[in-house]
Amino acid sequence: MKEIRLLFAAAEIFPFAKSGGLGDIAFALPKALRKKISTTAIMPLYGFIDRERYGIAPTGEHFTVTLDGSAHDIEFFHAQYDGMDIFFVYNDTLCDREYIYGPPGEGYGDNDLRFAIFGHSIAEAVERFDFNMLHLNDWHTALAAVIARDKGVKHPIVYTIHNLVYQGVFDARFMKRWGVGDTHFHIDDMEYYGYLNWMKGAIAHADIVTTVSPSYAIEIQLPEFGFGLDGFLRKHSDKLVGILNGIDYDIFDPMRDPSLDASFGPSSIRGKNRCKNAFLKEASLKEKEWPLISFIGRFSEQKGLDILIDSIGELLGNEINLAILGDGESRYIEALKEIEAENENFYLQIGYDESLSHRIYAASDFFLMPSIFEPCGLAQMIAMRYGAIPVVHAVGGLRDTVHPICRTRKICGEGFVFESMDSKSFLAAISEALKLYKKRSSLQKVRRFDMECDFSIEKCAKKYLDLYEGLR
Ligand code: ADP
Numbered sequence: 370m371k372e373i374r375l376l377f378a379a380a381e382i383f384p385f386a387k388s389g390g391l392g393d394i395a396f397a398l399p400k401a402l403r404k405k406i407s408t409t410a411i412m413p414l415y416g417f418i419d420r421e422r423y424g425i426a427p428t429g430e431h432f433t434v435t436l437d438g439s440a441h442d443i444e445f446f447h448a449q450y451d452g453m454d455i456f457f458v459y460n461d462t463l464c465d466r467e468y469i470y471g472p473p474g475e476g477y478g479d480n481d482l483r484f485a486i487f488g489h490s491i492a493e494a495v496e497r498f499d500f501n502m503l504h505l506n507d508w509h510t511a512l513a514a515v516i517a518r519d520k521g522v523k524h525p526i527v528y529t530i531h532n533l534v535y536q537g538v539f540d541a542r543f544m545k546r547w548g549v550g551d552t553h554f555h556i557d558d559m560e561y562y563g564y565l566n567w568m569k570g571a572i573a574h575a576d577i578v579t580t581v582s583p584s585y586a587i588e589i590q591l592p593e594f595g596f597g598l599d600g601f602l603r604k605h606s607d608k609l610v611g612i613l614n615g616i617d618y619d620i621f622d623p624m625r626d627p628s629l630d631a632s633f634g635p636s637s638i639r640g641k642n643r644c645k646n647a648f649l650k651e652a653s654l655k656e657k658e659w660p661l662i663s664f665i666g667r668f669s670e671q672k673g674l675d676i677l678i679d680s681i682g683e684l685l686g687n688e689i690n691l692a693i694l695g696d697g698e699s700r701y702i703e704a705l706k707e708i709e710a711e712n713e714n715f716y717l718q719i720g721y722d723e724s725l726s727h728r729i730y731a732a733s734d735f736f737l738m739p740s741i742f743e744p745c746g747l748a749q750m751i752a753m754r755y756g757a758i759p760v761v762h763a764v765g766g767l768r769d770t771v772h773p774i775c776r777t778r779k780i781c782g783e784g785f786v787f788e789s790m791d792s793k794s795f796l797a798a799i800s801e802a803l804k805l806y807k808k809r810s811s812l813q814k815v816r817r818f819d820m821e822c823d824f825s826i827e828k829c830a831k832k833y834l835d836l837y838e839g840l841r
Pocket of ligand 1: 389665721723745
């Protein structure tokens with residue numbers, strides 16, 4: 370086969386659109402891959418993306434796809450960003466929205482049609498621009514695997530599951546408007562208890578299915594974490610691989626982060642204290658000597674919001690400051706707002722704020738991730754890079770990246786790990802962290818070690834390159 374020409378498709382790519390870790394990785398991974406192979410990323414050109422700022426221009430290429438009698442015009446755009454080639458797809462149904470998927474905690478009712486249009490655009494791009502390898506991510510791009518195979522595309526397809534909870538399950542009646550054949554309504558294909566499951570279709574049609582950490586690759590084959598697809602994944606276990614995600618150290622680098630008040634690194638850690646003082650002032654948190662504990666993430670059941678909220682009362686009774694940044698389900702927002710009103714040592718910011726998140730990571734002594742399940746998790750890796758020691762539930766990617774503190778410091782990533790998903794175990798792990806805070810030299814040793822650990826995207830990209838080579 371000729372040189373690899375990879376098309377990497379995702380519904381969100383930082384900095385154009387990001388709702389979580391997928392956006393980070395869909396930027397960082399193609400950027401790292403393109404140093405070795407020809408790589409182009411593709412995403413929708415949502416209405417909120419600033420075309421001028423990023424130099425996004427029409428390619429002059431467009432096509433029309435007719436779905437259930439309705440014609441949908443699709444236009445290709447292109448930009449070069451940070452050395453990376455990116456195709457953007459514009460169609461009004463897909464793109465003219467305020468949010469990527471819907472308001473926080475919700476999805477738009479026509480997301481199936483929107484991402485079916487995106488799926489057709491991806492399959493079209495493969496043929497039109499002569500790509501010979503396709504890498505799809507999560508349910509939003511899963512239908513592209515089915516459409517590409519329907520169109521006779523024989524090139525290898527890699528499909529990555531970033532989160533098995535969101536599978537893209539729809540009423541079978543909708544199939545007509547996606548432009549895929551009835552033959553896919555089959556138990557070995559997209560059929561799923563009488564519904565249609567996009568992720569299942571991609572698993573069936575991809576050559577390789579990856580997921581974002583080795584532990585999660587094992588967990589999703591168990592009923593407890595398989596969300597109804599564990600049996601199908603076990604059936605396809607020969608093509609299932611777990612590759613740990615990584616982070617882009619050009620973006621997440623406290624030595625040269627424009628969002629921070631001071632720079633710092635493992636060998637010059639003083640700036641971290643300046644960042645902490647600046648943030649405490651910004652957040653009106655008074656006691657400067659107390660440890661700052663933080664949480665940044667989606668307010669969802671997955672992220673452990675229930676045990677977080679159950680534990681907060683007791684936690685705030687300690688000599689600590691707590692900072693939470695996030696958005697999501699309203700029941701969690703309401704509960705957190707009530708707690709905020711009664712506690713001076715608690716800072717709460719609802720919303721999505723990239724720069725603030727960097728300031729919080731840099732200011733924090735400890736970072737909480739009590740996720741019920743966690744495919745990989747980037748936040749704990751960012752936290753470690755910024756010298757915030759993680760407190761995590763031992764699950765999925767958290768298990769693979771955070772290990773109990775050990776004097777020999779052999780395995781990268783140290784923090785406080787709890788096994789049992791309950792407030793008691795969570796609070797016990799935090800109480801161990803507070804003990805460490807009092808032993809300054811031990812604290813600095815763990816902090817330095819975590820900051821030096823290599824969780825770079827380059828490590829992850831190398832594994833993907835080996836995998837593509839294998840497929841070639
Ligand atoms: P997810 O399951 O949401 O993808 P990850 O830990 O893999 O979780 O990645 C989350 C990413 O989104 C991190 O870069 C984190 O800093 C960022 N993030 C999450 N919530 C917010 C927020 N409210 N504001 C800014 N950044 C956020």
